[in-house]
Amino acid sequence: MISPYAEPSLMKTPLYRQIQASLKEKITSGVYEEGGLLPSENELCIEFNATRMTVRQALNELVREGYITRQHGKGSTVSASRKSLGLLSLKGWTEVVVASDRHGKTLVLEGPVLRKLEDTAFKPLIDNENHEEFIFFKRLRLVEDSPVMYEHTYIPNENLPNFIKEPLLEGSLFRTLLIKYQIDVQSMTQEVRAVAADKETANLLKIKQKSPVLHLLRKYKTSIDGFFLYSSIYCNTEKFAISSFN
Template sequence: MGSPVYIQIHNEIKKAIEAGKWSVGDRIPSERELAVQFHVSRMTLRQAIQTLVEEGILERFVGSGTFVANQKVQEKMSGVTGFTDLMLAQGKQPSSKTISYHVMSPSLSESEKLKLKDETQVLRMERVRYGDDVPISFEVATIPLEIVEGLSKQEVSESLYRTLEAKKGLVPGHAKQMVSASSASERIAEYLNIKRGDAILRLRQISYLQDGRPFEYVRTQYVGERFEFVLEK
């Protein structure tokens, strides 16, 4: 075999991962251990790991170890609407936990985004969303009360889009989205099972019905490491 040792080791590790020896998120043995296993020096082993990191197959963290890199959950913005469909489309089991669910007076910002008249009440709910029981996002949704009138809490929180269409004939038209990035606060980090300061993908979305009326204002914080948008334009 002509290729350098570190390339051979690269291939062996890659094959082992593909064969399922380690799954996504698993920690692989430390550089020192692997160096012994492959009968090479640590520097040579590191070179093999390095090439795998560059390919996005592994991730390294000082003090913690080397891990099989995550495949991110992808959101296709065309076609799919809600979180539930999104997860199902990717073969993941969607679930969510409702943190709060209240009828209240809207904040100034909410009132503005939803073009509410004075005195209109809104439903505000906070949820943590999971894919295969892994926290993906924390979201705050604000909906004018008139939209969800007559719907049960379960219908609203489990599949709002489907219920709206089925029971009220309301079909979402377009949406305006604002995307930015920030760091996780202590509270959010706890809900999402990440560390304070970890990267957060922030999405604010105003959804409009086909007649142009805004019917939902959602602020979502996605775990940066576990989520990815895919947009076609």
């Protein structure tokens, strides 16, 4: 496996996933504008040459991801991008910030480098697999030039040839995994705590030491069985809240 990109995806993606991706693309790019109605299910059936059940499956996924809401007898409405920096479900940083119309930046403070997972906090999230090596990131994320999140990311060093050598596509990890490696991040579990900021975190987030920060321990499930991503995230929630739904 020398090719810079992974093998072109021969595994055919299901039709409903294609529809889902297509609609998502049109929503985030503004073709379907916020607050507006999507085409009706029957129209989508014609557009994608699919049955209503298939179209509905795509739409239900978009509801689950928070892109649309639906109303009986009316239609599917494009959700307003969450006002309080919705760090919801699957959405990676880049996507969220773009969608919420704020100016976001990501600084890579360290990495990507190979290292072992020493953070014991992850133990309860990791089930059986004992991965040897991880690709490690330290990133600081800013909104309108004020630091909001400090994140440590661990990715098992498998399935990702040349990952370390090349920059992220558009600065987005999720997007890079999807485009270059056909790895789709599908869901997430997390543990949430409120903790006092330690010295490093406080400095980076420009807050006082010991002030309350949100601590998220995340495990992302991907389209590759047994391949997970792990993140430990400290959030300054003075200006922005983390919003979620279910």
